[in-house]
Amino acid sequence: MARRKGRGASRAAACVLVAVQLAIVVVTLGVMAVWSFADAWPWPQLAPQAWSLRGYAIVFSGSSDGWPSLALSVGIGAASSLVATVAGAMGARAVCCHEWRGKGVFRLATMLPFLIPGTVFAMGVQVAFIRMGLARTVPGVVLAHAIVALPYASALMIDVVRARGTRLDDAARLLGAGRVATLFQVSIPSLAPGLLSALSMGFIISCSQYFLTLLVGGGKVRTFALAMFPYVAGGDRTIAAAYGVIFMVVTLAVFCVFRLLLRRLSWNADDAVLYE
Amino acid sequence: MRAASAEEGLRRRRRAVRLAPYALALPAAALAAVFVYGVVVGVLQGFGIMPSLGMNAFTFDYYAQALARPDFTASIGYSLYLSAVSSAIALAGGVLLAWALTTMRARTAVRMASLQVPILTMHALVALAVAFLFSGSGLVSRLLADPAAQSAAQSAFSVVGDPSGWGIVAVYAWKEIPYVAFCTVTIMMHVSGTLGEAAAMSGASPARSFFSVTLPLCAPAAVQAFVVVAAFSFGSYEVVYLLGPTYPKTLPVLAYMEFQDPDLVNRCYAMALNGITTGVCALTAAVYFIAARVQRRQEGSRG
């Protein structure tokens, strides 16, 4: 009896904790949203005195780079997440389905961008990038973002490929399907949930990079994060909040689209657990 | 004749099969190689090796200079302090949050909202929101209705530039508690469902089964997440730039300031500072891989 009461108490405590966490998330993002619509909010008022869309108007006007930087961020995000996901998926296939020397070193190396700051890499590689003509260019930034997203894509795909194995691919080969046919008709559809998760994660990571983009792109590649940062660092709070809200809306939209696709494509019941 | 060509064919095929994984690993290996190259070149620059400037002599001078900086001890101490405090909070809070989600058997939507949304949010934006809430003119100080308390709050509540860095820690906590929870909750739910039940069947109290069964099994994942958070917060620049005090500056900020010096030779000095940062992160990387190996061994035995 006491145990059941204890269990009930711990469940109640758990619910409270989760509620607190949710409240923290909502309040934090909510404040930002409110500020984005506030025209004037002088101290010590508890609510804005005047509301306006000034912030958003400025973000999207010509003077502030809003649209071009958003488009650039989406493009770079798509490209770098694709590169990272393909590299991660192929590498996962090598790790999970073959025995070879150097497997351990390879796994270690692909995890390194996780643990060593990307900015150290960016500063060290700057001379080489300049010589290769990658510095201050979009391809250079795509490469840098792909490198930073690689550990996520790799870890995710290794989990997925290990669970699936080559069972379906073997079956397809033994029905006469060549390498390309097997890849597009069997392998990719069966790995789709993992691929989608890696793609969405890579995209969001790319959009969130500021300092790395600054170092590699030299300020010339103006992504959304680059356009936003000066306002966040100081200056008009309304505009900064507007940028913030747009960023959140875009990333959440991408995330939701991917989750919807994931649900549609989950052929097996246990898929959903893997891609939480 | 026929036998010879059959053997030849077999040999060719065996070679193709043996080489296949290397071909598959190539793209990821190339990306990793570029990364390692960048880090190594950077570390070498810290040792004075910059071929583009004709400097080819290995020297400890720059490291000596960096370590001799008057603000070096304060800087690395500050970096370590911020990193240690935020990762400890993240670990404790994250495991606690994971426990809470597991115990209340949270639905997917709740897990998404409480974990994924913070994970998706940019650090800089969280810093912005923290400033909105806790700065001198922030929402919290406005909420304190009493004017006396308000004016006291205005001076006391300086989240931007406060030497204790509590604003920075708050930002990291907001972001990294959900991250640690995310890394741990899946395993915790799985373990709690299967082994936890088994423990309960054999008479263990929920607390006992949590601490002696669930927690140890989730430990590798939690430790890995902790290490990632520690390495990230140690080497991070943005949040400290936004909310950090003028003194002491963290190591990455110091390095970047020197890096921007128009005198290229100063770059070696900057990279020496970066080298020290890399060294600390490499240590945390070692801890990560040990935890990963423990987890893999565990997975093997759990089958």
Next chain:
Amino acid sequence: MKIELDDIRVVRGGRTIIDGLGFTVPEGAFASILGPSGAGKSTLLGVVAGLLVQDSGSVRFDGQAVDALPAHKRGVAMVFQDARLFPHMSVGDNVAFPLKARGVAKAARRAEAAEWLARVQLAGFADRRVQELSGGQKQRVALARALAAHPRALLLDEPFSGLDEALRDAMRQLVRSLHEQTGVTTLMVTHDAMEALVMSDTVAYVHEGGLAQVGAPVDLLLHPAAPCVAESFGGARALEGTVRAGAFSRGSLQMPAPGVADGPAVLVRTAAGSVAVHAVEGGGAHAAL
């Protein structure tokens, strides 16, 4: 298509899984590879299929060595223990998959897929989703899919192990009848001795990576060449069959049973280790061999 295995050796991780194994499967025959778990049977099938590469030795189809060929060029199809139907395709698309791989047009593909589904007694299932099927139905679809590939040889890797006993018998009969209809050379891996006995024209007994005995089922039953072969046909199970004109038959197993009355009969191992056929009703007379 004649399948010849010549001195196959497979070493993995320091362990010799298959050691110098060789035998022949004649054209159109139904052959079984029998043996206990871990003996290397599935590995052997993988080598024939082209999924695994052997360390030495040769696999020949109709006299031509196929060792250089990857799996999809060998013209063999395989049914696995876990069916391995493609979950993102319908049943009909699964069966039509090998036809699509060979460039058959859509309408012709669907028609032929429907035909094969009818042959495995799943007519009208073409539009169903794979997830809706029972275990037995899945295996039948897998069978239809493999045959739709028009293979030169059909490989079966313990296809009935995942099914319950009642289903297994029906499936065995289906496979056997399809074999008779299509005449495709078939190679089946199984650990069930009775299954091998009843279904095959020739049985190869594989033990610890080597070939213990190969021959007609009757030979393995009556003249086991090794203790492991003899033991595997032991056990409490009796085999039911029919005696006609002094011969006991069950499936493709035929053996002489002189003096036993016509009609239903059972084949049993006696305690002494020999084999006896007893008529089921009345009769009384039996022959011990």
